Amino acid sequence: MSVEYSPVLWNRQKKRYDLALLGFVALYFILFAGFHLWLHPSTSPESLIIRSTATLAFLLLHVILVIGPLCRLNAAFLPLLYNRRHLGVSMFIIALVHAIVSLIQFHALGDVSPLVALFTSNPNYDSISQFPFQIFGFFALLILFLMAATSHDFWLENLSPRVWKALHMMVYVAYALIVLHVALGVLQQEGVPLGATLLGVGMLVVVGLHVTVGLKTDTNESKAIGNAKEGFVPVCSLEEIAENRAKVVILAGENIAIFKYDGKLSAVHNVCKHQNGPLGEGKIVDGCITCPWHGYQYLPENGQSPPPFTEKVKTYDVRVDGGTVYVNPKPHPEGTKRPPAVIA
Amino acid sequence: MSEQDFYIGYLPKMPNGHWRKIRSFLAGVGVLAIVAAFMLVKGQNDFNTASFELGKPTVVSGILTTNPVPLLQVVQGNDLSGQAVIQSILLIGFGKHGAEAALDSAAAKRKMPLEGKLLTLEGTLIYHDGKTLLELTKGPAAVLQVEQAQPIRRDIERLPGYTFTGEIADPKCYFGVMKPGEGKVHRSCAALCIAGGIPPVLKTKLADGSTAYLIVKGGNGEAVNQAVLPVVGQAVQLSGQVVRYDDWLVLEWDQSQAIETLGSLMILDAPMCTEKGLAAVTYSSN
Numbered sequence: 001m002s003v004e005y006s007p008v009l010w011n012r013q014k015k016r017y018d019l020a021l022l023g024f025v026a027l028y029f030i031l032f033a034g035f036h037l038w039l040h041p042s043t044s045p046e047s048l049i050i051r052s053t054a055t056l057a058f059l060l061l062h063v064i065l066v067i068g069p070l071c072r073l074n075a076a077f078l079p080l081l082y083n084r085r086h087l088g089v090s091m092f093i094i095a096l097v098h099a100i101v102s103l104i105q106f107h108a109l110g111d112v113s114p115l116v117a118l119f120t121s122n123p124n125y126d127s128i129s130q131f132p133f134q135i136f137g138f139f140a141l142l143i144l145f146l147m148a149a150t151s152h153d154f155w156l157e158n159l160s161p162r163v164w165k166a167l168h169m170m171v172y173v174a175y176a177l178i179v180l181h182v183a184l185g186v187l188q189q190e191g192v193p194l195g196a197t198l199l200g201v202g203m204l205v206v207v208g209l210h211v212t213v214g215l216k217t218d219t220n221e222s223k224a225i226g227n228a229k230e231g232f233v234p235v236c237s238l239e240e241i242a243e244n245r246a247k248v249v250i251l252a253g254e255n256i257a258i259f260k261y262d263g264k265l266s267a268v269h270n271v272c273k274h275q276n277g278p279l280g281e282g283k284i285v286d287g288c289i290t291c292p293w294h295g296y297q298y299l300p301e302n303g304q305s306p307p308p309f310t311e312k313v314k315t316y317d318v319r320v321d322g323g324t325v326y327v328n329p330k331p332h333p334e335g336t337k338r339p340p341a342v343i344a
Numbered sequence: 345m346s347e348q349d350f351y352i353g354y355l356p357k358m359p360n361g362h363w364r365k366i367r368s369f370l371a372g373v374g375v376l377a378i379v380a381a382f383m384l385v386k387g388q389n390d391f392n393t394a395s396f397e398l399g400k401p402t403v404v405s406g407i408l409t410t411n412p413v414p415l416l417q418v419v420q421g422n423d424l425s426g427q428a429v430i431q432s433i434l435l436i437g438f439g440k441h442g443a444e445a446a447l448d449s450a451a452a453k454r455k456m457p458l459e460g461k462l463l464t465l466e467g468t469l470i471y472h473d474g475k476t477l478l479e480l481t482k483g484p485a486a487v488l489q490v491e492q493a494q495p496i497r498r499d500i501e502r503l504p505g506y507t508f509t510g511e512i513a514d515p516k517c518y519f520g521v522m523k524p525g526e527g528k529v530h531r532s533c534a535a536l537c538i539a540g541g542i543p544p545v546l547k548t549k550l551a552d553g554s555t556a557y558l559i560v561k562g563g564n565g566e567a568v569n570q571a572v573l574p575v576v577g578q579a580v581q582l583s584g585q586v587v588r589y590d591d592w593l594v595l596e597w598d599q600s601q602a603i604e605t606l607g608s609l610m611i612l613d614a615p616m617c618t619e620k621g622l623a624a625v626t627y628s629s630n
């Protein structure tokens with residue numbers, strides 16, 4: 001929700017996030033190099049670089065992929081999501097080092113250019129076990145590059161959130177490609193029992209968490225608790241909504257967050273304009289609905305971000321009657337001011 | 345989650361409840377780093393002790409022969425019967441190339457053939473398991489000196505035909521430049537090296553457990569670099585005549601018999617065909 005774009009809007013949380021990330025990366029490299037030189041003293045520096053960067057990037061990708069579901073399961077993990085972009089860009093850079101050193105090591109200084117060699121040096125495209133596994137790595141890297149390059153909010157705005165989100169969902173394609181890259185590469189050669197086990201555990205964690213969240217997420221229509229009156233559907237009792245918090249309902253396909261604050265009720269679309277964060281899991285802070293993901297804010301009465309920001313979400317009409325909350329699922333255009341329901 | 349426990353990234357302080365959760369997550373990830381680094385390293389096969397003296401040039405003198413491949417024959421003294429003991433150093437070009445281009449260009453510059461001459465070469469040594477190679481790192485400039493020399497008596501012996509199981513590797517990487525310099529992971533590189541003129545070498549285990557290295561050529565001694573490309577880095581079976589050229593063995597692959605591939609997972613422990621009626625130990629290079 002910045003008005004101007006700068007590469008990074010630094011703040012204390014981001015600095016601490018990056019410091020922790022840097023610490024993790026350094027710890028991993030030191031440990032990997034230490035173990036590698038200890039257990040395999042006749043290694044070469046290139047092998048050490050190729051393998052430490054490969055495994056670290058893949059490990060970070062697992063961390064990145066579990067943050068989303070973890071946050072859905074427990075909001076206390078949200079600080080991990082806040083600066084996930086830096087995690088993603090760091091992972092890309094580490095994977096890039098792996099790819100470049102591999103390309104130089106295995107494909108350069110031949111009769112053809114390294115990029116041509118990447119695709120032609122192993123012609124066994126018709127075999128599974130002999131398939132040129134590097135190709136999978138190459139396309140995964142391409143996806144990671146597109147994601148890292150467009151990770152900034154500038155691109156989010158300019159590509160439109162829908163395109164941006166679709167592009168960033170490709171991370172799952174990249175993950176699958178890297179699984180193939182490893183399974184048809186290193187696992188064909190060595191470390192089969194241990195390597196395959198580690199890969200299996202990693203996949204199980206990623207897939208398992210996503211499935212768990214998928215099963216828990218309710219995308220069904222909410223049940224009305226009584227009969228609708230003039231288009232207004234009774235959804236819950238007043239007590240069910242905590243002060244400055246929201247109740248989320250899905251009515252007629254509309255995903256609605258009903259907030260209670262200052263003796264009033266207002267309803268807005270439950271989807272944040274930034275990256276589709278769940279506004280209904282946010283909180284009213286300083287009079288504004290605050291998104292739990294990155295803190296974008298909206299005024300409850302009109303769904304508009306406070307000036308100078310310009311984001312707007314759809315609004316809905318709310319009523320209270322005898323301690324029951326009613327909402328009309330017919331949306332008003334984004335940023336339309338609607339009078340809040342006053343709690344008597 | 346209590347009232348105060350709402351996390352907003354751009355505020356200076358994280359709520360305590362979040363911090364407790366994040367702290368345990370970070371601790372978990374830290375432990376994961378330690379365990380993963382150890383397990384991943386532990387899961388790797390050990391590397392061989394092959395060496396590549398990168399950045400450390402060596403000067404050697406010997407007689408050049410290009411039969412069967414470019415070799416520098418260095419006399420290492422005489423044996424008990426007064427015969428010269430010869431070590432043949434396999435010559436390789438810079439990068440993924442054979443030595444021919446560098447040698448041809450040096451010959452053209454000097455306007456004389458180099459075959460049979462006493463050459464002083466500067467290059468980078470590659471060695472492993474009793475075999476030595478020299479990379480002509482500086483190309484034609486690697487040839488420092490060319491002198492006339494007495495021809496040395498070659499010890500060339502035709503051995504019986506045989507079917508070998510093993511892996512076709514490029515000797516440059518296998519004998520030292522890369523770790524690992526064989527197998528699936530290295531296969532693209534091996535194919536590029538062999539396509540670039542480095543002679544293919546079949547690595548095979550003998551009945552006595554030792555490893556033999558056979559330069560692969562065609563039935564008429566012709567280069568077969570292109571023909572072996574599709575099976576480089578895989579476990580294969582191929583048949584042919586064996587000829588010993590001093591301290592190198594050459595397998596003259598009978599191209600009428602296609603190379604059979606056995607799948608990559610078997611390379612390391614491929615069962616060796618000791619049962620084919622020939623004492624495989626005959627092929628031991630020592």
Ligand code: HEM
Nearest residue numbers: 051054055057058095099102103134137138140141186529
């Ligand atoms: C052009 C792109 C790429 C190329 C040419 C490439 C090449 C390679 C090669 C040659 C190996 C085997 C290394 C060895 O065992 O010594 C390897 C392994 C690996 N690569 Fe890639 N790669 C590329 C992209 C990627 C990307 C984007 C990732 C994402 C994280 C990745 C992750 C891995 C992993 C996890 C391994 C297994 C490491 C091990 O345990 O040895 N690669 N890659």
Ligand code: FES
Nearest residue numbers: 272274275277291
């Ligand atoms: S999704 Fe980023 S602030 Fe709402």
